Amino acid sequence: MTPLLEVTDLRITFRRDSGPPIVAVDGVSFTVSAGEVVALVGESGCGKTLTGLALPGLLPPGAELDATTHIRFNGTDLAGLSEDALRGYRGRRIAMIFQDPLTSLNPVMRVGTQIAEAIRAHQQVSRGEARQRAIALLGEVGIADPEERVDSYPHQLSGGMRQRVMIAIALAGEPELLVADEPTTALDVTVQAQILELLDRLRVSRRMAVLLITHDLGIVAGRADRVIVMYAGRIAETATTVALFATPAHPYTRGLFASIPRIEGSSGRLPSIPGTVPRPDQWPIGCRFHPRCPVVIANCREVQPPLEAVATSHLAACWWRRRRPGEHATGPGRRARQALPRRRIPQRQCARRARRRGCLLRHRSR
Amino acid sequence: MTTQTKFGLGLLALLTLLAVVGPLVAADPNAQRDLLNGTLQPPSLAHLLGTDEFSRDVFSRLASGARISLGVAVVAVAVAAFLGMVIGLAAGASDGGLSGLLRRCIDIGLAVPRIVVLLVLLSAIGTVPMWLFALVLGATGWPAMARLIRGETLRLRHAQFVAAARALGAPEVRILWREILPGALPPVLVAATLGVADAMLLEAGLSFLGLGAPPPAASWGGMLLESRSVMAVAPWLVLAPGLALVAATSAATLLGDALRRRLQPDAK
Structure with missing residues (x-):
């Protein structure tokens, strides 16, 4: 099956008045198929949001795509399209929803008007028809009393309802791909679950693909088909959700898993990855994760690791897997290192491990 | 609603009544009744506010002057708000050269004293019809409005909901018109209401200098000018248009403040 979206060698650079240009996203490639949920995971400053914005050509001023970048959507390369042509894709083929549903809605317009405008765009x-459809959309995204809520202003709605309205606006153009940039970060946990549930339902009923951008592996569990872990503008690891939860191959991914709070188990200090993501102009030579990595070998400091197959459709960019016998790791975090040695585990165990890590396996007919 | 707001609304209602109904019920404002015995009569039942030195009824003149003075002020502010809106939006939304050019235009417009520009313009034109007078008054009032709108546009153009509208394929003009302008309006509404008071005083001042409505048309500023020489013997001639001006500017100021409290509760 040809994928709905095929991004190859996405490279986003910021030109500067002084000094060399900054490469914020550096050679990211991935695909999204119709009806599939792909999660883009990483800390703040990894380039996740830029990646999402680049798809419909919404990069901030000063940012540019590299000439080698291709963003193929249903066969058309969006990277070469004009602003006018791209506008035809926005909303209609690729819709976006953003993190904060309060600031994403116009505070001085009724929500029904905003949805109706999106429909009419x-x-x-007719206006009456658009209003009827707006009410229907509000109902579809699970807002009670859509007939009344259609005349509300955004400030009269709760955070979860506002995000539902945002989703309704995004659905107005009947897009094939929804880019959801941290759609639940501003919401509390129970509402988070409801919104994710809603997105899941919509992608099944409308066969809409979703690119879910998040920093939280916890919300990826059971929602995404595949996960792409980004670090410092590059893909660190990519795999199906089950495989990633069962056998995370990259030390960064394992660090992210270690820092998910658990309901059961010890109540000690939550482990975290030491340090923060470096700024794009200060990315280290070699593997960009090596200053924070618990298992650094000599190669890590010198050469950038390529993205290699660990298992079927499971790729990781890490030198540690290819260390010579007897080569020892250096680096911070002794405890993290102890959890490391890897061996292949059988499929049956794989699912069990994934479940233990909080991945709810779906049994859904497709 | 505060007492001040009620007072302002009351004044506005009275003035509107005066301007709309007054000229219909009052006598001809330019009729010279009795040039021998009827000049400079003090207020009486026959002439509620007395007569002037040409024996014209002052109440009639005040009522017809209300139409001119209030009308000129409102039209002038509307023109200024419209120009300011277009130029301010363009200055706030554009980038690079155009934005800088428009910003400098606004700064220059703000720096040059409005009254001087008006004096020069109006004396150059000579006798001006009232509609042109209102247009000229408005055309010199836009920089303050443009500055306000530009500021609001700059604030709103980076708002997330503008980015969201763009992400859903809205064209730029539509974003300006439907997303940014409605949010930029409240301070403009306040400034426009307060601006009516300014425009009214300017109109009166210019009329007083003889640059406003040409005689025999009655405007409040013109009435003040005509009554200046006989102020000692007929003070009601000064008091009537003077108090009307005070009432009108007070109404505009009080209502402007009320709007500000309502629309911009956080602004001090």
């Missing part, structure tokens, strides 16, 4: 319908 994409389809030739």
Whole structure:
């Protein structure tokens, strides 16, 4: 099956008045198939959001795509399209929702008007018809009393309802791909679950692909088909959700797992990855993760690791796996290192491990 | 609603009544009744506010002057708000050269004293019809409005909901018109209401200098000018238009403040 979206060698550079340009996203490639949920995971400053914005050509001023970048959407390369042509894709083929649903809605317009405007921007319908469809959309995203809520202003709605309204606006153009940039970060946990549930339902009923951008592996569990872990503008690891939860191959991914709080188990200090993501102009030579990595070998400090197959459709960019016998790791975090030695585990165990790490396996007919 | 707001609304209602109904019920403002015995009559039942030195009824003149003075002020502010809105939006939304050029235009417009520009313009034109007078008054009032709108546009253009609208494929013009402008309006509404008071005083001042409505048309500033020489013997001639001006500017100021409290509760 040809994928709906195929991004090859995504490279985003910021030109500067003084000094060399900054490469914020550096050679990221991935695909999203129709009806698939792909999660893009990483800390702040990894380039996740830029990646999402680049798809419909919404990069901030000063940012540019490299000439080698291709963003193929249903076969068309969006990277070469004009602003006018791209506008035809926004909302209609690729829709976006953002982190903070309060600031994403116009505070001085009724939510029904905002949805109706989105509908009328994409389809030739009358005002009355657009309003009826807006009410229907509000109902579809699970807002009670859509007939009344359609005349509310954003400040009269709760955070979860506002995000539902945002989703309704995004659905107005009947997009094939929804880019959801941290859609639940501003919401509390129970509402988070409801919104994710809603996105899941919509992608099944509308066969809409979702690119879920998040820093939280916890919300990826059971929602995404595949996960792409980004670090410092590059892909660190990519795998199916089950494989990633069962056998995370990259030390960064393992660090992310270690820092998910658990309900059961010890109540000690939550482990975290030491340090922070370096700024794009201060990325280290070699593997960009090596200053924070618990298992650094000599190669890590000198050469950037390529993205290599660890198992079927499971790629990771790490030198540690290819260390010579007897080569020892240096680096911070002795405890993290103890959990490391890897061997292949059988499929049956794989699912069990994934479940233990909080991955709810789905049994859904497709 | 505060007492001040009620007072302002009351004044506004009275003035509107005066301007709309007054000229319909009052006598002809330019009729010279009795040039021998009827000049400079003090207020009486026949002439509620007395007569002037040409024996014209002062109440009639005040009522017809209300139409001119209030009308000129409102039209002038509307023109200024419209120009300011277009230029301010363009200055706030554009980038690079155009933005800098427009910003400098606004700064220059703010730096040059409005009254001087008006004096030069109006004396150059000579006798001006009232609609042109209102246009000129408005055309010199836009920089303050443009500055406000530009500021609001700069604040709103980076708002997330603007980015969201763009992400959903809205064209730039539509974003300006439907997303940014409605959010930029509240301070403009306040400034426009307060601006009516300014425009009214300017109109009166210019009329007083003889640059406003040409005689025999009655405007409040013109009435003040005509009554200046006889102020000692007929003080009601000064008091009537003077108090009307005070009432009108007070109404505009009080209502402007009320709007500000309502629309910008956080602004001090």
